[in-house]
Amino acid sequence: MKVLVIGGGGREHAMAWRVAQDPGVDAVYCVPGNGGAAADVSCIPGNILNPEEIASLAETLGVDCTVVGPEAPLVAGVADEFVSRGLAVVGPSRSAAQLEGSKVFSKRFLDECGLPTAAAAVLENESDVNATVGRFGYPVALKADGLAAGKGVVIARDEAEARSSARAMLGGDLVGDAGRRIVVEQFLEGEEVSFMVLTDGNAFCVLPATQDHKRALDGDRGPNTGGMGAYCDDSILSNAAREGIIERIIEPSLAGMRRRGTPFRGFLYCGLMVTEDGPQVLEFNVRLGDPETQPILYRLDGGFAELLASASRGALDPTLVTAGPEPTACVVMASGGYPGKYETGEPIEGLQAAGRLGAKVFHAGTRIAGGRIVTAGGRVLGVTARGKGLDEALANAYKSVDVIDFTGVHYRKDIGSRGLRRLAGGMSG
Numbered sequence: 155m156k157v158l159v160i161g162g163g164g165r166e167h168a169m170a171w172r173v174a175q176d177p178g179v180d181a182v183y184c185v186p187g188n189g190g191a192a193a194d195v196s197c198i199p200g201n202i203l204n205p206e207e208i209a210s211l212a213e214t215l216g217v218d219c220t221v222v223g224p225e226a227p228l229v230a231g232v233a234d235e236f237v238s239r240g241l242a243v244v245g246p247s248r249s250a251a252q253l254e255g256s257k258v259f260s261k262r263f264l265d266e267c268g269l270p271t272a273a274a275a276v277l278e279n280e281s282d283v284n285a286t287v288g289r290f291g292y293p294v295a296l297k298a299d300g301l302a303a304g305k306g307v308v309i310a311r312d313e314a315e316a317r318s319s320a321r322a323m324l325g326g327d328l329v330g331d332a333g334r335r336i337v338v339e340q341f342l343e344g345e346e347v348s349f350m351v352l353t354d355g356n357a358f359c360v361l362p363a364t365q366d367h368k369r370a371l372d373g374d375r376g377p378n379t380g381g382m383g384a385y386c387d388d389s390i391l392s393n394a395a396r397e398g399i400i401e402r403i404i405e406p407s408l409a410g411m412r413r414r415g416t417p418f419r420g421f422l423y424c425g426l427m428v429t430e431d432g433p434q435v436l437e438f439n440v441r442l443g444d445p446e447t448q449p450i451l452y453r454l455d456g457g458f459a460e461l462l463a464s465a466s467r468g469a470l471d472p473t474l475v476t477a478g479p480e481p482t483a484c485v486v487m488a489s490g491g492y493p494g495k496y497e498t499g500e501p502i503e504g505l506q507a508a509g510r511l512g513a514k515v516f517h518a519g520t521r522i523a524g525g526r527i528v529t530a531g532g533r534v535l536g537v538t539a540r541g542k543g544l545d546e547a548l549a550n551a552y553k554s555v556d557v558i559d560f561t562g563v564h565y566r567k568d569i570g571s572r573g574l575r576r577l578a579g580g581m582s583g
Contacts, residue, residue, distance in 0.1 A: 156181045157459055158212050159195075160202050160232070161223030164486075164518030164536040165444035167191040169223060171516070172451040176459040183215055189527045190505075190517025190535075202227045205235035212241055219244065219463045222420070225441050226301060229255040233420070242466035244352075246440050249416040253438040257297045257306075257337045260438050267410040269403055271435045272340040272427075280324050287316040290340035296320055297339060297437075300332030305493055307378055309341065344429035345572065346436070347390055348446045349399055352472075353408060354465045355417035359472035360400065362453060363390040364446040365572060370493060372568045379493045380533060383569035386449040387481035387544045389577050399426065399433055407438075419465070448516050448536045449482035483547040484538040485555050485569050489519070490562025492532035497562060500529040504558040513539040513554035529560055544573050 155178050159170040162184070170184045171194045185208065187197030201207050203226060212220050220236060222228055222245035229251045236243035245251075252259040264271040272295070277286045287294060287310070296319050298306030306329050310316035323333030348366050351358040366384045370376035391399070403424055411418040423439035442450075451458065456475035464471045489496035498519075505527060508515050516538055519531015537555050541547035548570045555565060 155179050155219065155459055155463065156215065156217040157183070157462070158215060158217040158220040159184045159223060160208060160220065160227055162186045162188050162191070162202075163224065163444055164516045164533065165442055165447040166223040167194070167516045167518070168448045168451045168536070168538075169221060169442070170195045171514070172454065173459045173462070176457050178457070179459045183217065185211065188517045188530070189520035189522045190515065192522065202232070203230050205230060205232040208232055209235045209239055209241060212236065213239065218242060219459070219466050221245065221462050223441060225251065225254050225439065228420075228440055229301060242463065244462050244466050245420040246418050247416060250411060250418045251440045253418070253422075254440040255301060257299045257437070258335055261337050263410060264435055267406050269406060269435055270432060272342050274337050274339040277320060277324070277336040277338050278334075280321055283317055283320045283324070286338050287320050288313055289338065292316065293341045295339040295341050296323060297337040298323055298329045298333040299335035299337065302329040302332040303380060305329060305378055305380065306332055342427040342429055342434055342436070344427045344434075347426045347428055347433070348384070348443050349404075349424045349426055350442060350446070350450070351404055351422050352461065352465055352470065353418060353420070353422060354468045354470040355408070355412065355419045357470040357472065358404065358408065359461065359470060359475065360396070360404075361450055362386050362388070362477040363396065364443070364450060365390055366443060366446055367566060367569055372566050377493055379488075381443070381445045381486065382488065382566045383483070383485045384443070384446045384449055385481065385483040385544060385547065385570040385573055386446075386453050387547075387573050389544070389573060395428070395433070399424070403433065403435060419468075444518075445484045445486055445533075445536045448484040448538045452484075452514060452538045452540060453478045453480065453482040478540075480540045480542060481544040481547045482538060482540045483544070483551045483570050484516075484536045485551045485565055486518070486533050487535040487537060487555060487558060487563055487565045488533050489529055489531070490564055492564070496532055498529050498531065499523065500561040502527045502529060502534070502558065502560045507557040508537060508554035511550070511554045511557065513537050513551055515554070515558070534560070534563075544570055544577060548574075
């Protein structure tokens with residue numbers, strides 16, 4: 155089997171690496187990939203936002219299955235182009251990708267299906283800011299309608315912050331055109347969980363739950379980021395909670411998309427807030443999360459490539475993979491200043507030493523320059539490890555983090571802390 159992975163971040167490196175582990179895979183290509191992915195698979199340059207170019211490349215390479223990593227190519231219609239040519243692809247159509255491409259569409263879909271979610275209103279004009287932002291009290295969540303690379307959410311603590319943030323979004327100053335419409339949403343208290351499934355539109359395979367860490371600084375302080383780390387451990391959700399999410403959220407969501415005539419095929423990510431009233435849907439993504447993918451795939455046993463292929467054929471076989479018994483954790487190492495302005499081109503030291511300690515270092519924002527791996531993005535590396543328990547998995551990840559260095563590097567030192575407290579209390583969500 156030949157597999158093509160579209161994208162160049164940490165998620166795509168993990169996907170390409172994991173596919174390459176399967177014995178039935180002859181070749182793995184990544185477009186465009188990055189400096190680390192190039193050590194594991196064949197990386198090819200290409201414009202992933204050009205559906206025709208990527209579909210033609212898949213034809214030229216003669217791949218058996220293509221999996222789309224990031225959301226932007228899906229919103230641009232890359233899966234539609236593949237399907238029109240009879241090419242096997244894992245990823246939703248442009249219409250189905252609106253679940254992530256438009257927060258307004260997603261919120262209306264949630265209400266249409268009667269799914270548990272926070273009360274919200276849509277804000278389109280600066281003249282309506284004062285009347286809308288305080289409707290649900292404070293703090294309040296302001297969500298940009300369009301794609302914003304994981305940075306389109308502001309939690310405003312008071313009226314002044316809410317008004318200024320809303321105007322900055324609507325005016326294009328905060329996240330550009332993505333914020334020309336805003337979802338103003340009631341703030342939910344609880345614990346966030348990333349819950350993902352792979353589906354062919356009907357059958358689905360549930361992946362192990364993960365918990366992401368969005369804020370830039372320890373203690374969940376600082377600005378939102380694309381994710382500073384994640385862990386994958388069975389303590390995150392009880393079996394009863396997991397089954398409840400499947401019954402009350404996953405199955406109705408897939409049924410709702412079928413009713414609309416746009417069945418969802420690919421990875422559906424449900425960002426949940428587990429509240430006192432049960433899980434509430436914060437957002438949908440139409441692809442695997444990043445950095446959640448790294449600990450999930452590092453933990454997954456079985457034939458991941460064949461799982462993808464079965465989904466692309468419309469005959470998903472969820473028995474092809476299982477979650478391994480050991481928890482996994484990923485710590486993101488970022489450039490100084492991220493998620494704001496940061497420098498690139500900084501040489502990275504210690505990568506081989508980290509590997510010798512047992513971690514897998516997935517590259518997110520790197521490139522090769524002068525024969526060396528250098529930084530090329532905000533989130534640079536995702537150092538991923540496993541252990542007999544969550545504490546050991548985290549210790550193993552941080553042990554490898556400690557031997558890696560580049561100018562300006564910063565990372566959170568409290569990844570998995572909620573999980574450790576949960577285990578200490580003998581509780582799961």
